Amino acid sequence: MEDLDHEYKNYWETTMFFQNQELEFDSWPMEEAFSGSGESSSPDGAATSPASSKNVVSERNRRQKLNQRLFALRSVVPNISKLDKASVIKDSIDYMQELIDQEKTLEAEIRELESRSTLLENPFKQMDYSTRVQHYPIEVLEMKVTWMGEKTVVVCITCSKKRETMVQLCKVLESLNLNILTTNFSSFTSRLSTTLFLQADEEESSAVEAKIQMAIAAYNDPNCLINF
Amino acid sequence: MEDLDHEYKNYWETTMFFQNQELEFDSWPMEEAFSGSGESSSPDGAATSPASSKNVVSERNRRQKLNQRLFALRSVVPNISKLDKASVIKDSIDYMQELIDQEKTLEAEIRELESRSTLLENPFKQMDYSTRVQHYPIEVLEMKVTWMGEKTVVVCITCSKKRETMVQLCKVLESLNLNILTTNFSSFTSRLSTTLFLQADEEESSAVEAKIQMAIAAYNDPNCLINF
């Protein structure tokens, strides 16, 4: 009797076999072993009523299932402070709330990243106004796109050189994800010219030109919410 | 008696007040109301032993706390199929596993978006995120500063071309406020080289070289607080 009770103690605390929460009805050797002794040591001495006997075993099953679930819960949650039943549930709640919060954070981050990378597909994406920085516009003086054959397109852009013009032009061009083979920037006193060698077909040339012009226009637009 | 049991039924199923899992010891009016009748209807008829009486109320508290936690768990988990205790725990486990999986998915997605995004990030805009975006360091392969006479110094820098290397190099060079006459950037497959024509005296050459090296080093230093 003592030994059995002791085993029961350990049953919840350590020696729990049934970690698989999918099983509904398992064999549970320790409970089975105890069942007989429990019946025989029934306090009323007389024949145990067969009606309640069913209830007893059913109740045992229920308790065992619940403990099983509780143990499974414990195995999912990291950092369980106390092995107490109530504490296990409490820690699970805290952990779950933590997960939910983190999920929201991650989703927000993904939305932020997506709005940043889907620059040209969705030109008008919402952005935080307070984070907008104003810059000098890029003034294009001349732009020429020519197909060189062999999947090579050359783009020549000349713009007036102001403050940070080269950095800004770099940003815009990098945002387009063009297949750039070679780049060359040259700056003189008042002008900045760049020559891009792109890998593209002849029919893509006009599309490339349009993309660049659109991107520069978007970059210059003070109301444009895209962050470059 | 029947009514009381009925109330208990409803107690677990619907009328649960204590959703706050922080409270350890609450007043629990329904249990209190029942306590008296429970004592009087004790089956053994004789005076209930005062020793076990303490245990009874303690046990009641324990049960109530556990149900309280269980109810709180139920309120956190959406889509509980059955209000059964075991089912609540099972659904909680499933939901938690779902959250964990989704967390991994979202994190993977974020990592992919971050690595795929070739857009330039303004370091100021990312301050609200706990995850700081670190830029790729500028890896200088060769640097040469020569005096050409006539107050002209030529600086040649060659670095390995990584993501955004040119923009970053522009930022660093612009931050130095050099008296630049002409610049030329050329990028090939794996290298990016720039040639700067500066207006400077011969004796300034070494200072210019030191300034550029210092600026690049500062830019690469993740602990450097200078914003370029």
Place this chain on the structure above:
DNA sequence: GGGTACACGTGACGC
């Protein structure tokens, strides 16, 4: 009525 789920009181164990 059999089956299920629950709250209850009780004895035991450990800190």
Place this chain on the structure above:
DNA sequence: TGCGTCACGTGTACC
């Protein structure tokens, strides 16, 4: 020592 926790059997309500 008491106090907290547990498994157990039981009575009962709901379907």
